[in-house]
Amino acid sequence: MKFLHLATLATAALALPSDSLAARQKKTCTSPKLRKSWAKATATEKRSYINAALCLATKPSRLHISTHRTLYDDFGYIHAQLTEPQRIHGEPVFLPWHRYFVQVYEDALHSCGYTGTAMYWDWAADWAAPSKAAVWDPVLGFGGNGSDSADGNGPGKLRVVNGPFRSLHPTYWNTAVDPHWLSRDWAPGHPEGGQAEMIGNAYSPTVMDEVNSWTVYDKFWPALETSPHGAVHAGIGGGRGDMGPVSSPNDPIFFLHHAMVDRVWWQWQQKDPQNRTFAYKGVRNDGQNATLNDVLPMLGLAPDGIVRDYMDTNGGALCYIY
Ligand SMILES: *[C@@H]1O[C@H](CO)[C@@H](O)[C@H](O)[C@H]1NC(C)=O
Ligand SMILES: *[C@@H]1O[C@H](CO)[C@@H](O)[C@H](O)[C@H]1NC(C)=O
Ligand SMILES: *[C@@H]1O[C@H](CO)[C@@H](O)[C@H](O)[C@H]1NC(C)=O
């Protein structure tokens, strides 16, 4: 679960590292690709994306681990390994690490014939009725909630029984080898307790305004990570779905969720590009101050990255906009 305790944040003012900005401006990204909302993509684009996401489960793993079957399994495995012990959440690297991870996934889709870009689920637009969102379409989407009555999935997991991903069979649950059918357990609403279906109230316009109102990175990132980000995981995963445990990239919706998290960050950066593109500050889980030279580990799925190269979506190692 990803509602993280963030008590140790530094509150010092933001400083722009001018040396790194100068270095980055030497690189160019002449025609950035536009990442689209799933709801606004064409049927052809959606079909092509879905086919490539399914194709990942037919490609060999890039890791040399006997329990792995496919490239699809690599994503859930790596995310789990980097979360226990914690190296990618609850610290400043949360945003650039997941930005790089989404790009690695987009590149993997390309290796499966997809020619488009990563897409996002605009959950901030769908917060009032998340279960009705276009992303859950059973044909041109990711299918819906899991089912109580679907058997053959072991205890505590609700198999997704519709949509193109109903035959996905991830290997890991958290860090354990525990093969199962893809699962979801959408959190029901509790109107009497003021909680909306799929915890939509935690990514409402009111919450998004609060998140976006922070002007420094070490306030903005934890606000984004804790509430909207954590609530979307918990809202989809519940207690018995793949989006809950640390192997959450098992659910292909993970990458549309994290592209949206990335888009919220990108929009925040765009409000003051001079100050915010390379704004990166806070205390790491090892107690040290974060720096733009910090490493983004990918454990062999892709080369390790450096934070600096993933701050600007329009330069360095990246070339896209939202
Ligand atoms: C840029 O950030 C600095 C430090 O936080 C701040 O003093 C300055 O006002 C900001 N500039 C703009 C144009 O917002
Ligand atoms: C999802 O399905 C589970 C199992 O039937 C159910 O308990 C839960 O209420 C459903 N969630 C929503 C939002 O419908
Ligand atoms: C982190 O940076 C602050 C200043 O922003 C400094 O006071 C503190 O000592 C640094 N911490 C470490 C562990 O280097």
Ligand SMILES: [Cu+2]
């Ligand atoms: Cu994560």
